[in-house]
Amino acid sequence: MGIFDFLGGSGPDKALKLKSKVTQKYGDPSSRQKALQQLGEMKFPEAVGVLLQRYNITVEPLTTDTDEKEHVFELVKAFGQDAIAPVTEFLRKNEAATSWALRILEALLPEAEVTRLAVDTLTELSGKYMRNHEKQVVLLHYVTGKQDPRIAPAVLPYLEDMAADVKLAALKALGPLKHEPAREPILKLLANKEIARRVQTAALAALHESGFGVQGYREKVEEAMTEPFFLDGNGLVQRRG
Structure with a gap:
């Protein structure tokens, strides 16, 4: 076990601990942006799941919000096939940011497969009450x-x-x-x-x-x-x- 693993610096637990920084709307944005970059350098699915949480908040100014979300798109896309399962799960369970999830999946899968996932999600949602x-x-x-x-x-x-x-x-x-x-x-x-x-x-x-x-x-x-x-x-x- 390396010293960074011992300190919780690089494993799945570290990724989960960064969630609070990723979803921090106020304060110094550099802290949030550093957390996003750290997650992008990790190589396990838990990091993708935490990165996707950035899509659940909107920060000011909106130019910063857009830049960060685009950065998350590129970071998640870089995980390749390892990103498909967590992004699919995000699409199924998350009420917001559906367009971002579909966009990421389009970058990783053939269109027919993304359409299948969209249809599956529509079928699953059918008849369910949703506020939004x-x-x-x-x-x-x-x-x-x-x-x-x-x-x-x-x-x-x-x-x-x-x-x-x-x-x-x-x-x-x-x-x-x-x-x-x-x-x-x-x-x-x-x-x-x-x-x-x-x-x-x-x-x-x-x-x-x-x-x-x-x-x-x-x-x-x-x-x-x-x-x-x-x-x-x-x-x-x-x-x-």
Whole structure:
């Protein structure tokens, strides 16, 4: 055992002890920055987990905050394959900083694998109450436009989320996927007069993009219709211009 190990200077325990410095919002920033650098020089997964905690705080000035978070991104990325497990765990369990976790994983894994992890996380979160909806929205935006047969079934339950922003993100993701089981839930959203107008408009856009007909809901869809959309003779939502 080396003298630094004896003093707790380089092992996993040392990494965990640095967490308080990494998440210290006030005081001399050099102390926090030194801790980040020390963690980046360690070579075990516990150091990655502590580095990621820096994403849970915001410091002033914002330029310093951004610089430090970018530095953490580079430090974690340098761990290579050893970073994948702790970053994946962070993505699953942490409510904030989802975009940073996805960005790191994109730097370490093929896009299809990151999409799979995003879908797994969406499935796990489905139906859970969350005070902050940022994580759900970021994940929904991430899978939008991507091709994976598991995306649509994972996104569909989010049409019933209480948050309008989550509904909007789910509608945007579902439209181009043309997922038949989504047709009636989208129509129900559109027909619900208590739903925010912007959500109804997004539902019209999703129906237009998916090419689904409005059978069984024509009258209610006509009541909810707004420019630039209109309903044609075949019961399909069209867009002017």
